[in-house]
Amino acid sequence: MTNYNELQECIIKGNRIKARELTQECLDNGNPAKEILDEGLIPGMAVVGKKFQDGEYFIPEMLVSARALNIGLGILKPLLEASDVKPVAKVLVGTVKGDIHDIGKNLVAIMLRGSGFEIIDAGVDVSPEKFVQMAKESGADILGLSALLTTTMTAMKDTVDAFQADGSRDKIKIMIGGAPVTTDYAEKIGADGYAPNAAIAVEMAKTLVGGSR
Ligand code: B1M
Numbered sequence: 001m002t003n004y005n006e007l008q009e010c011i012i013k014g015n016r017i018k019a020r021e022l023t024q025e026c027l028d029n030g031n032p033a034k035e036i037l038d039e040g041l042i043p044g045m046a047v048v049g050k051k052f053q054d055g056e057y058f059i060p061e062m063l064v065s066a067r068a069l070n071i072g073l074g075i076l077k078p079l080l081e082a083s084d085v086k087p088v089a090k091v092l093v094g095t096v097k098g099d100i101h102d103i104g105k106n107l108v109a110i111m112l113r114g115s116g117f118e119i120i121d122a123g124v125d126v127s128p129e130k131f132v133q134m135a136k137e138s139g140a141d142i143l144g145l146s147a148l149l150t151t152t153m154t155a156m157k158d159t160v161d162a163f164q165a166d167g168s169r170d171k172i173k174i175m176i177g178g179a180p181v182t183t184d185y186a187e188k189i190g191a192d193g194y195a196p197n198a199a200i201a202v203e204m205a206k207t208l209v210g211g212s213r
Contacts, residue, residue, distance in 0.1 A: 004040040007072070011044025012051075014064030016071045023072040033079035037107075041072045045103070066103060073107070081114040088115075089209040092140035094122030094131060096155035101148035104178060104198070108144060111198040112205055117142075128155065128162035135163070135172055142208055144201065145191075147178040156181070157189040164190075173208040177201055 007026065010019040019041075026036045048065040051057035057065075091112055095105050102124045109119045120138045122131060135143055143163075147153040156176050163169040175193040176186050186194035192208055195201035 004036075004043075007036070007040035008044035008047065011041055011065050011068050011072070012047050014061065014068050016064075016068040019068040019072045020075065023075045027075070027079070033076040037073070037076055037080070041069050041076075045069050069103060073103070073110075077110055080110045088117060089141040089205070090118045090120060090138060091142045091144050091205060092120045092122060092131070092135055092138055093144040093146070094126040094134075095124040095146045095148075096152050096159060097125055097127045098155055099147050099149055099152035100124045101146070101178075104148065105144075105146035107198045108146065108177065108195075108201045111202050112144075115202045115206070117202075117205060128159040131159050132162050132166050132168065136168065140172060142173045142175060142205055144205070145174065145176045145178075147176070147181060150180045153178065153180050153185065156185075156191065160190050175201065175204050175208060 004026075007019070007022045010016075010022055023036060023040070026040065027033065045065060048057060048062055052062055093105055093109050093112075095102055105124070109121055113119050120134065120140060122134050131143060131145075134140070143159075145156050145159060147156055160169070160174055163172065163174070173192045175195060176189075176191045177195045177197075181194060183194045186192075193204045195204045
């Protein structure tokens, strides 16, 4: 029986050496990659967020924890992505303007790739204009926007509006996600869908490109 508490503790303490060792150990013990992610890495990060909120952690602590989580994620990535499904659609993903949080966005990208979607990653702090330009250049079917801050989620609306203004809104489906985002907000800004986590993002993307894929 794997002790996920210990792995969570590595993320909370930002111990990346131990995070690497334990993630690998969990895999060697036969634990599924998705379970290690959902029960070890992500809950650890949730505690970090709580500590930050409570004034117990500051930016440096959050950064070392994020680095530890990324190391674990890097080990799980090939397994989460393993898929023999042919690309079903192109998804352009990115974190909106003013926002540099990328762990959730990367996770969504990994899960989509693992489900047969082709991913174009625009990175973080992406302006609405850049999204419009990249969508055109790549011929993406779906745009996936991520925002982690209440102050940056408004850039999602700006991005939807930029596609409207450009006249290309009807050529792309837009889905949004991230901690402060809700279904109501997606409806309000004219996005096509909202997903609360990476697994549901995959379902949403499938629905947006036609359901049966
Ligand atoms: Co920041 N941060 N941070 N941070 N940070 C939060 C988000 C915060 C909630 C912490 C807190 O107060 N408890 C808070 C936001 C408050 C708010 O606005 N409501 C906050 C703040 C305030 C800030 C700064 C402003 C702090 C400051 O400078 N004073 C600053 C902003 C910088 C900026 O972006 N301009 C800042 C900076 C940082 C770091 C750089 C230190 C670091 C980011 C490192 C990185 O990403 N490379 C960081 C971190 C690590 C966090 C927390 C602790 C963890 C975020 C994370 O990676 N979670 C976070 C607190 C928390 O969330 N517990 C916090 C794990 C990840 C897997 O989850 O990103 O939610 P998440 O993604 C999920 C879902 O949301 C969803 O699926 C993912 C997987 O299930 N999802 C999508 C995400 N995108 C999606 C897109 C989709 C669909 C689903 O479709 C396209």
